[in-house]
Amino acid sequence: MYDIIGIWVGAFFTLAIYSFLYKENPIYRLAEHLVVGISAGYGMAITYQITVKPRLIDPLLSGDHWILLIPGILGLLYITRFIPRISWLSRYPIGFYMGTAMGVGFPLTMKANVLRQLEGAMVPLYQSGMAWYEVTGNIVMILGTLAALIYFFFSKPHKGLFFGTGSKIGIWVIMVGFGATFGFTVMGRISLLIGRIQYLLGDWLHLIE
Amino acid sequence: MIISLLVVVLALLQPAIEITDVQDRPNDAGDGLHIYLAMPESTDDLFSLLIYRKEVSQPDSCWKPVLIELIPDIGEFIVDGYDPDYIIEPEVEYMFMPATVTASGDTLMGEVFVSPVVSRGEYFNTSEISVFVAGMLFILLIFYYFGKAQRGQQMYLRPIAGIEAIDEAIGRATEMGKSILYVPGLGTIADVATIASLTILGRVARKIAEYQTSLIVPNCDPIVYTVVTETVKQGYLEAGRPDAYDPDSVFFLTTSQFAFVAGVNGIMMREKPATNFYLGMFWAESLLLAETGSLSGAIQIAGTDAVTQLPFFITTCDYTLIGEELYAASAYLGREPKQIGALKGQDACKAIVMVLLTLWVILSVVSTITGNDSILFLREILLSGGAG
Incomplete structure (x- = not known):
């Protein structure tokens, strides 16, 4: 019984969201407000269950890990935003988080976005036994990388x-890359649409197996 | 009966995987161990390996399964300590017990192995020297150009259409008497694209305060939301109009990706903003947002460093800041020495990368002609320095 109600509710909200394709309407608005509200509440419950309880409350209640009081207090400082007189305290956790994120992120970005990419681009142009298309591919990749870098040179x-x-070559290389990405991603989106149509025609209306 | 007995006997005869050695993982914070294994000659009938671990001082009831590896994925050693639920404590003595799971579902227990070493942390990660050198070089270059910019030296920056269109787009909304929608992406405050977006938002908020146009900033991340609130408030303050700031203009919607899209799309169709900015980190929602914005008739400026989403913005928005252009936008808009210095420093780094690549091409050609591979040392330096 609950399964059937679930399928009908799912089908109703799928169609309600798709009704936006015609125009913005009260049915879409209902679905929109419900999904935004439910997801916000659900997100809060999930955050409590997955992060706050097992990572902060439980270890503190067990009597160990008193060090967790520091992030706990920092987290609580966010709530001072609701008290105008001391709302400035909320800047401390923000500053701490931003500083940590930048500090941790800098070497990782340098490694993943610069050194690894550079290493990946440094392929031998020709080696014995290489097929002509491999050599062409390597040349295109290295020159393409150089051209794209020139495009992003602002000085x-x-x-x-x-x-x-x-x-000019750089922007062509970038656009060819984007074209390939576009096609690839659109294929993925179509499979999502097919999934929804299968749900409507199969699970809901039983028109297909 | 006999057949099942035979199966049990055969399973018992099957050699189990044994632990031969445990070594401290180098270049870590003392939170990892390498477990070396002796594999049987044939692993065809084996499915996975379970590793149980306990501290030497603990009783036998404390054995915990800490690792599970599929047989084909096992190399020379396996790493223990990467699972945050089963951390390795530095300077603690551990003992291990392997359990081999066969394809038929039997579990063959191996012998207990007491680790001869304890995990120890190092202050300096020698495998990341190239990252350190590159990072220091980058910082030095930024400070060098920052100093130059502060001394008042004029430095050229080529025009970027998308950035020049920002003022134009704000002006358009003012003339039409409509609001401006600014989506700072769905990333966290740790994303570089979000940071870049917030810097631009500061400029945009200041301009909007000067023009007395209304602003709508929906947020997906609670921490980004608090920073956005401060940024917009600061923008209004800098424009000398703190009274014009509307606290309801910046709001939190939800952390759920597609619920956020549904909310923003609804706002677009109801409020009909004249200008939409999508600057920051975006994922699958990019096309849904930009397509709806396009239908609502707004002028749209997007910018992200998410390579997979850029094609969607390029096809649906009037202007798109591609990757690095988003980072550059704040320097273009602000023209402050600090930001121009950072941009020039980035350009200098790109120049170094271009030189290295050109050098690589030359070395590669020379290597092909001479047949001497040893001159391809450049890549080895990067590899041995930890980039690989």
């Missing part, structure tokens, strides 16, 4: 043979 105008032509 020189995009004029002349090196910066002008280089940046």
Whole structure:
């Protein structure tokens, strides 16, 4: 019985959200407000169950890990936003979090976005036994990387043979890459749509197996 | 009966995986151990390996399964300590017991192995030297250009269409008497794109306060929301109009990705903002947002460093800041020495990368002609320095 109610509710809200394709309407608005409200409440409950309780409250209640009082107090300082006289205290956890995130993120970004990429681009142009298409691929990759870097160079105008032509090739390389990504992602989205149609025609209306 | 007995006997005869050695994982905080294994000659009938661990001083009831590895994925050693639920404490003596799970579901217990070493932390991670050197170089370059900019030296920055359009888009909304929607992405405050977006939001808020246009900023992340509130407030303060700041203009919607999209789409169709900004970190919601914004007739400026989402913004928005352009936007808008210095420093780093790549091409060609691979040392330096 509950399964059937669940399927009908799911089908109703799927159609309610799809009704936006026609225009913004009260049914869509109902679905929108429900999904926003429920997800916010659900998110809060999940955060408590997955993070606050097992990572803070339980260890503190067990009598160990008193060090957790520091993040606990920092977290509580956020709530001072509701008391205008001491709301400035909420800047401390924000500052601490931002500083930590930047400090941890900097070497990781340097490694993943610069050094690893550079290492990946440094492939031998030719080695014995390499097929012609592999050699062509390597040349295109290295020159394409160089051209894309020229496009993102802000200190020189995009004029002349090196910066002008280089940046033009660079934007072409970037757009070809984006085209491939676009096609790939759209394929994924279509599979999501197919999933929803299967739900409506199969689980709900039983028109397909 | 006989067959089942035979199966049990065969299972018992099957050699189990044994632990041969345990070593401290190098270059860590003392929270990892390498467990070396002796594998049987044939692993065809084996499915997975379970590792039980306990402290030497604990009773036998404290054995806990801390690791599970599928047989084909096991290399020379396995790493213990990466699971936050079963951490390795530094300087603690541990003992291990392997359990091999066969394809038929039997479990073969191996012998208990007492670790000859304890895990110890190191102050300096030698495998990350290249990251350290590159990071220091980057910081030095930024300070160098920052100093130059502070001394008043004029530095050229080429124009970027998307950034120049920001003022134009704010002006358009003012003329039309409509609001401006600013979505700072769905990322956390730790995302570089979110930080860049907030810097731009500060500028945009100041301009909006000067023009007395209304602003709508929905938020997905609670921490970003608090920073956004401060940023917008500061923007109004800098414009000399703190009284014009509306606390309801910045609000938290939900942390759920698609619920957030549903909410923002509804706002777009009801409020019909004249200008939509999508600047920050975006995932699958990018097309849903930008397509709805396009339908509502707003001028749209987007910017993100999420490579998979950029194509969607490019196809649906009037202007798109691609990756690095988003980081550069704050320097363009503010023209402050600190930000220009940072941008110039980034450019200098890109120049170094370009030089290294060009050098690599030359070395690669020379290596092909001479047949001498040893001159391809450049990549080895990066690899041995921890980039690999």
